[in-house]
Amino acid sequence: MxxxxxxxxxxxxxxxxxxxxxxxxxxxxxxxxxxxxxxxxxxxxxxxxxxxxxxxxxxxxxxxxxxxxxxxxxxxxxxxxxxxxxxxxxxxxxxxxxxxxxxxxxxxxxxxxxxxxxxxxxxxxxxxxxxxxxxxxxxxxxxxxxxxxxxxxxxxxxxGGMEVEPAGLTITDKCIGCGKCQTVCSFDAIVSGTPYRIRGNRCDECGNCYVNCPAGAIVSKGL
Ligand code: SF4
Ligand code: SF4
Missing domain, CATH: 2.30.110.10 (Electron Transport, Fmn-binding Protein; Chain A)
Structure with missing residues (x-):
């Protein structure tokens, strides 16, 4: 920090x-x-x-x-x-x-x-x-x-005791592992796995993964 x-x-x-x-x-x-x-x-x-x-x-x-x-x-x-x-x-x-x-x-x-x-x-x-x-x-x-x-x-x-939320979108357990999100992320922020994972420190919150995920597995604090 x-x-x-x-x-x-x-x-x-x-x-x-x-x-x-x-x-x-x-x-x-x-x-x-x-x-x-x-x-x-x-x-x-x-x-x-x-x-x-x-x-x-x-x-x-x-x-x-x-x-x-x-x-x-x-x-x-x-x-x-x-x-x-x-x-x-x-x-x-x-x-x-x-x-x-x-x-x-x-x-x-x-x-x-x-x-x-x-x-x-x-x-x-x-x-x-x-x-x-x-x-x-x-x-x-x-x-x-x-x-x-x-x-x-x-x-x-x-x-001073203020709490901070992590940056970036999050992938939930609904992920079916298709890899589409990784393909459309130009920020190299997504790591393969079960489920796939977003590196918040690299995520621009551009929304590309969110709109392309076929499983509705990606969530954002902004929505
Ligand atoms: S696009 Fe959605 S279902 Fe496919 S790997 Fe990414 S998070 Fe998982
Ligand atoms: S919101 Fe954009 S930058 Fe963040 S993981 Fe999804 S595609 Fe990559």
Whole structure:
């Protein structure tokens, strides 16, 4: 399981990421970034005059995602989308606001918090939030198989006691062993056996196996 430090580093490499909240029942997004991590979780800041602040306070949770190293969509000779190998990472977590005293105590032994202390002094409307409990996923893709023999490696993570579900579809005992699913899976995610088995860390949840299985043996959490 990825550590809080490793999760933070995935986001930190991206820099600015998309932070989404709920406002009056509607999803809203904006670009922001994390500035620190420690054993308690991952930290971001905003100002009390921004709608972002009110939404985070009211909901008590947030979701964040980003993509590295290149978020541009290119197109091949058939005008199909293609991507430079990299990863996307997403996280959803519960948040709480820190007091100035807490921020100053953390700054005393963690230099990443100095910027927060500086910001609060320069812009007194600044507030610091901690994501103290979260779960998410790093989705590492190499669709052209430039660096390995399969397209996808997914790794789910959690901290602070949040539970995480495994990725991917599942094959049940209804499987008759015909092998059709393996033939139509371009992610090399299916292993022969009785029943056949899906490697969740490689499964894109594209649905090809699901729609082609003659026995109705494949189930998805999304259905
Ligand atoms: S297509 Fe369905 S029945 Fe055939 S091997 Fe795959 S899961 Fe089993
Ligand atoms: S959902 Fe797609 S990627 Fe996942 S096992 Fe089925 S065919 Fe492969």
């Amino acid at each position: 990825m550590t809080i430090k490793e999760i933070y580093e995935k986001f930190d490499k991206i820099g600015c990421t998309t932070f989404s909240t709920i406002h009056d029942g509607r999803a809203e997004s904006r670009i922001a970034h994390f500035f620190a991590w420690d054993e308690d979780g991952i930290y971001f800041r905003t100002m009390i005059v921004k709608p972002f602040y009110k939404q985070v306070k009211e909901a008590g949770n947030i979701t964040v995602c980003g993509m590295y190293p290149n978020s541009q969509v290119m197109h091949d000779e058939n005008n199909l989308p293609s991507f430079v190998p990299g990863y996307s990472v997403r996280l959803t977590g519960d948040v709480r606001e820190l007091s100035m005293k807490e921020v100053e105590e953390k700054a005393a032994h963690n230099r990443d918090f100095n910027v927060a202390v500086y910001d609060i002094k320069k812009y007194p409307a600044t507030r610091i939030f901690l994501i103290y409990r979260a779960k998410g996923e790093c989705y590492d893709f190499d669709y052209g198989k430039e660096h390995r023999d399969h397209k996808l490696e997914r790794e789910r993570f959690s901290y």
